[in-house]
Amino acid sequence: MxxxxxxxxxxxxxxxxxxxxxxxxxxxxxxxxxxxxxxxxxxxxxxxxxxxxxxxxxxxxxxxxxxxxxxxxxxxxxxxxxxxxxxxxxxxxxxxxxxxxxxxxxxxxxxxxxxxxxxxxxxxxxxxxxxxxxxxxxIQDKSIGDLGVLTEPMKNVVKAFEVFERVSSRSIFGNGISTLEGKTALVVGTGCEAFLYSFLAKDYGFDTTISNRHPIEKNSLEMCSEFGIKFVDTSKDPDFPAKPLDLVIDTSGDPGTILKYLRKLNYNGILILFGTNGRAPDVELTGNDIDHIVEKNITIAGSVDAARIHYIKALDYLSKWNRMHGDTMKNIITSYFKPGETSVFTQKPAGEIKSVIKWQ
Ligand SMILES: [Zn+2]
The missing domain is CATH 3.90.180.10 (Medium-chain alcohol dehydrogenases, catalytic domain)
Structure with missing residues (x-):
């Protein structure tokens, strides 16, 4: 056994x-x-x-x-x-x-x-x-199919938004009509986790952008278009963002990138750190950065893992998006491998959003 x-x-x-x-x-x-x-x-x-x-x-x-x-x-x-x-x-x-x-x-x-x-x-x-x-x-809704495998990455997203809700409730965060319409969210990175973060930011009502330092493949751009999310290649648009950001979620773990967007945060802005990269180059936080953080009530929060409640909510979101955007959503799984294949652990397949091993 x-x-x-x-x-x-x-x-x-x-x-x-x-x-x-x-x-x-x-x-x-x-x-x-x-x-x-x-x-x-x-x-x-x-x-x-x-x-x-x-x-x-x-x-x-x-x-x-x-x-x-x-x-x-x-x-x-x-x-x-x-x-x-x-x-x-x-x-x-x-x-x-x-x-x-x-x-x-x-x-x-x-x-x-x-x-x-x-x-x-x-x-x-x-x-x-x-x-x-x-x-x-x-899994209650079996029509979710293969997307069920995204529950684990999605539960991290649900927990991070729980952190967002706690922090944003300290002030009036919504706009004049008590929604988040017009509020800007940036998700740094274009991997599976970043896409799930951007889908939920959009679901909350944010004007949502996803970014990377390089172009992304057609399948990823289609995903953005279906969900109403903008993509910015910051190597071609170094002045992005033109307007201050209300919420930044980082999946890169790169201190230089994080500091760049920390400096772009609006009053009562929230920076949620999710990505980790212990090998990334150090950067220096200046006195002006501290002034900016203090004077604008900026919150920097780390968020790791999630609890049972977030797994359950994650399944609800995946189920909803599958029903609303199923034809596109299924393309988030970009490659299937067989048990025994090991190359996927050492090289990322081209255009990868999520690679999976299919056991049966
Ligand atoms: Zn403990």
């Missing part, structure tokens, strides 16, 4: 292999097999050995990678799940701090938590595994 094929790395050194593993002692009342697993920058960072905070589970000298997953229930002794149900396993598992104990390990206050496929817990890129029902979120 415990022997199966898996994508395996050694954390934090890196590498990637598809091979048999024998994982013993894992408990759970639901047996799962993967349907789709997504690959993101974190997976590629671990494989490259560029994520020093990742580590193997205790008693193992390897780590099964993978945290973005949609699975099918094979067997269940839980009354909540039946064979054939589609579920999303939750990535972060609580430690013992108060936030972990109230079900918000995303806000862990001492770092004593684990993340499947990243920190000290085997991930989901394997032929089969067991989970407890309390670590699973059921």
């Amino acid at each position: 415990s022997e199966c094929k898996a994508y395996v790395t050694k954390a934090p050194e890196g590498g990637i292999e598809y091979r048999s593993v024998n994982i013993t002692g894992e408990e759970g009342n639901v047996s799962l097999k993967p349907v789709l697993t997504g690959i993101c920058g974190t997976d590629r960072g671990i494989v490259r050995g560029a994520l020093p905070f990742s580590y193997d589970p205790s008693n193992y000298d390897y780590l099964v990678i993978g945290h973005e997953s949609m699975c099918e229930v094979v067997e269940s002794s839980s009354s909540e799940f039946s064979p054939g149900d589609l579920v999303i396993p939750i990535v972060r598992r609580p430690g013992h701090c108060p936030n972990c104990l109230i079900g918000r390990p995303d806000n862990c206050s001492d770092g004593d938590k684990h993340e499947a496929g990243i920190t000290g817990l085997h991930g989901f890129m394997r032929e089969q595994f067991q989970e407890f029902d309390f670590n699973l979120v059921k």
Whole structure:
């Protein structure tokens, strides 16, 4: 039961292999097999050995990678799940701090938590595994299809907007008609996570732009056009933005880019940092920057991971967008790989928004 094929790395050194593993002692009342697993920058960072905070589970000298997953229930002794149900396993598992104990390990206050496929817990890129029902979120709307695999990246977006709501409620943030129409949001980056951020910013009512330092492929431009989002190639438009920004969400982790847009924030502006890049060049924050932040009530907030509530809301948004923009939305998955293929971990396919492994 415990022997199966898996994508395996050694954390934090890196590498990637598809091979048999024998994982013993894992408990759970639901047996799962993967349907789709997504690959993101974190997976590629671990494989490259560029994520020093990742580590193997205790008693193992390897780590099964993978945290973005949609699975099918094979067997269940839980009354909540039946064979054939589609579920999303939750990535972060609580430690013992108060936030972990109230079900918000995303806000862990001492770092004593684990993340499947990243920190000290085997991930989901394997032929089969067991989970407890309390670590699973059921997909109610099966018409969502393959887009269910985006629940994990989308839940981060939902949580970051929870942070936005908390911060923006300190002042009158909306306009004269109590909406966000005319308020500007910039999402830095053009990967899958950036697109999901821009879709939700648009959904909130922001005049939304997505940016990168290079052009993007036709499929990405079509995505922008369908959702009513602008794209700016900042290598061709260095003076962007012409107007102050009300909300900036960064998925790049690049300090230089972040500082550039921090300086463009409006009164009561909010900068949410999501991307990480420990290897990016340093930049200098000046006295004028501090004046700008203080005098304009600017908030800079980091946002990592999310809790069960955000997975559920993420599925609602994906379901809604699938119904409104299904023909375009499905193109967010740009390539499918077979189990055993490893190239996707070391090279990004051209035009990638989201690459996935299709297990069945
Ligand atoms: Zn904790």
